[in-house]
Amino acid sequence: MMKEKVSADVVARVRAQMHLDDPWIIRYFRFLWGLLHGDLGTSYKLQRSVTDLILQAFPRTMVLAFSAALVSWIIGIPAGILSAIRQYSVTDYFFMGFSLAGVSMPVFWSALLFQYVFALKLGWLPVAGFYGWRYVIMPAIVLGWSSAGLIARLTRSSLLDVMRNDYIRTARSKGARELAVITGHALKNALLPVVTIMAIQVASLLSGAVITESVFGIPGSAESRSMPLKAGICRCFKVLSFLPRFSSSWEIWWPISCILS
Amino acid sequence: MEKEKLLAHETLFADIIRAFKENKTALFGLIVVVILVVLAIFAPYVTPYDPYEIDLNNRFSKPSLNHWFGTDMFGRDLFTRVIYGARISLAIGLIPSLIAVSIGAILGVVSGYIGGRLGYWVMRMADVVMAFPSLLLAIVVMYTLGATLFNLFIALSVVGWAGAARVVRSQALSIREKEFIEAAKAIGVKDIKIMARHVFPNCLPSLMVLFTMNIPDAILSEASLSFLGVGAQPPTPSWGLLVSNGKEFLFSAPWVAILPGVAIFITVLAFNFIGDGLRDAIDPYLKG
Numbered sequence A: 001m002m003k004e005k006v007s008a009d010v011v012a013r014v015r016a017q018m019h020l021d022d023p024w025i026i027r028y029f030r031f032l033w034g035l036l037h038g039d040l041g042t043s044y045k046l047q048r049s050v051t052d053l054i055l056q057a058f059p060r061t062m063v064l065a066f067s068a069a070l071v072s073w074i075i076g077i078p079a080g081i082l083s084a085i086r087q088y089s090v091t092d093y094f095f096m097g098f099s100l101a102g103v104s105m106p107v108f109w110s111a112l113l114f115q116y117v118f119a120l121k122l123g124w125l126p127v128a129g130f131y132g133w134r135y136v137i138m139p140a141i142v143l144g145w146s147s148a149g150l151i152a153r154l155t156r157s158s159l160l161d162v163m164r165n166d167y168i169r170t171a172r173s174k175g176a177r178e179l180a181v182i183t184g185h186a187l188k189n190a191l192l193p194v195v196t197i198m199a200i201q202v203a204s205l206l207s208g209a210v211i212t213e214s215v216f217g218i219p220g221s222a223e224s225r226s227m228p229l230k231a232g233i234c235r236c237f238k239v240l241s242f243l244p245r246f247s248s249s250w251e252i253w254w255p256i257s258c259i260l261s
Numbered sequence B: 001m002e003k004e005k006l007l008a009h010e011t012l013f014a015d016i017i018r019a020f021k022e023n024k025t026a027l028f029g030l031i032v033v034v035i036l037v038v039l040a041i042f043a044p045y046v047t048p049y050d051p052y053e054i055d056l057n058n059r060f061s062k063p064s065l066n067h068w069f070g071t072d073m074f075g076r077d078l079f080t081r082v083i084y085g086a087r088i089s090l091a092i093g094l095i096p097s098l099i100a101v102s103i104g105a106i107l108g109v110v111s112g113y114i115g116g117r118l119g120y121w122v123m124r125m126a127d128v129v130m131a132f133p134s135l136l137l138a139i140v141v142m143y144t145l146g147a148t149l150f151n152l153f154i155a156l157s158v159v160g161w162a163g164a165a166r167v168v169r170s171q172a173l174s175i176r177e178k179e180f181i182e183a184a185k186a187i188g189v190k191d192i193k194i195m196a197r198h199v200f201p202n203c204l205p206s207l208m209v210l211f212t213m214n215i216p217d218a219i220l221s222e223a224s225l226s227f228l229g230v231g232a233q234p235p236t237p238s239w240g241l242l243v244s245n246g247k248e249f250l251f252s253a254p255w256v257a258i259l260p261g262v263a264i265f266i267t268v269l270a271f272n273f274i275g276d277g278l279r280d281a282i283d284p285y286l287k288g
Helices: A008-017 A024-036 A052-083 A090-104 A107-121 A134-163 A165-172 A177-217 A227-247 A250-260 B004-007 B012-022 B025-040 B076-112 B116-131 B134-145 B149-176 B179-186 B191-228 B238-249 B255-286
Strands: none
Touching: A008 A165, A052 A090, A052 A177, A052 B004, A090 B255, A107 A134, A107 A177, A107 B238, A107 B255, A134 A177, A134 B116, A165 A177, A177 B012, A177 B134, A177 B191, B012 B025, B012 B255, B025 B076, B025 B255, B076 B149, B076 B191, B076 B238, B076 B255, B116 B149, B134 B149, B134 B191, B149 B191, B179 B191, B191 B238, B191 B255, B238 B255
């Protein structure tokens, strides 16, 4: 953080200012105490409070991650359902190819492809920046596609598993129409593992959002350039990725799905 | 009759290989990967150009017969750089995955078989690693250690072991209860030998799947880290870096950014095909 040739007393002053001469255990508890009070330290480069910087950048990252999650559900779940009910058909191969492509593409590259086609060649959407909802569309689709594949594959395999059960045969034999069998009986059970993954996926989209932000020039969490800021952002992401794991756990969803059915 | 049937039955791995061979997409993936490996190893014989040679008279020439992928902003032949980049990406795909899966396997077997307090703490550590979004953790490791290729190996290994440890542990937990383990214990085999000889080999099929599934992730992570500037540094011809260099010229010379990306896409897709095929081939044994 400092230039290489610095006089000894400047070093000493900075060390004293940052309390680096205290034993590590005291420094650690000072850090914990700060953390409890929402103080994550100061950025070396910008000389501003890390908490302020995060509060400024984080909402943008969250908007991007959640709209990407939304896109991936809207694409992934129907694609998974369609390929499951038409297993080994052209539809199935198309959607599975589509989702494998989404998983295999580096996000930063598909972002560039989208920029090239939809912004530079067709001119439908703005290239980069963050000044309104039109600027979120392209990053959200790019990021959402990458995880739509996961959702689609999971929905497909889980629905196929459920469709083999006896109660599906019972439903069919009592004369229920195929659509009613799928929406009324199969989907309710098939979507349980998908909901679990959906919640965990929001956390991984947050880290995908960092890359997408840097391609689309969105001033979010990717902007952080110094160590305390990086560490602070990581801590926030960590808390955020624990929360959905709790909320998606079986104990919470089981009563809800019981009430619904 | 029973005995003949048993004799006719092949070994587990022969069965897996046969099931894998029947899977066309997986074989296709394997062929693509073999071609890539050959190109990467024999790179100096495949292309007449040097990946670092600057030729300012030839900046941004379009893809042609002389320059299959065109040239970049310094006139370097892009096809050559992509081929040399394959060396990095393949090494990054294979080595950290191997390290991560090995660490995961050892910790998983130990914590699953011995269990108790040790197993508990190993799993809590895995939870801590898994709680971080993997790319961000890798970014932090790279920031702390400095952006070099060697540190990339460390960062990706650190990120990858936790998932493997969880899977292996759950397998070791169920293997521990099997009768042959009880038999081995009864004749006085030491714990460490039971783990190495009996528990570990029974986890191998799922370790193989974990390993192949880890490769495309590692390649994508390396590319992303290099793209963000915390991975390989210029002028290394890493694929992520090639795309990152090209993004400034997206409008005037789109091939500079797009073609290296195609290489990433095809490689990752091929490894995904192989991983899916291997999983489908091994799955019956994991369930049975």
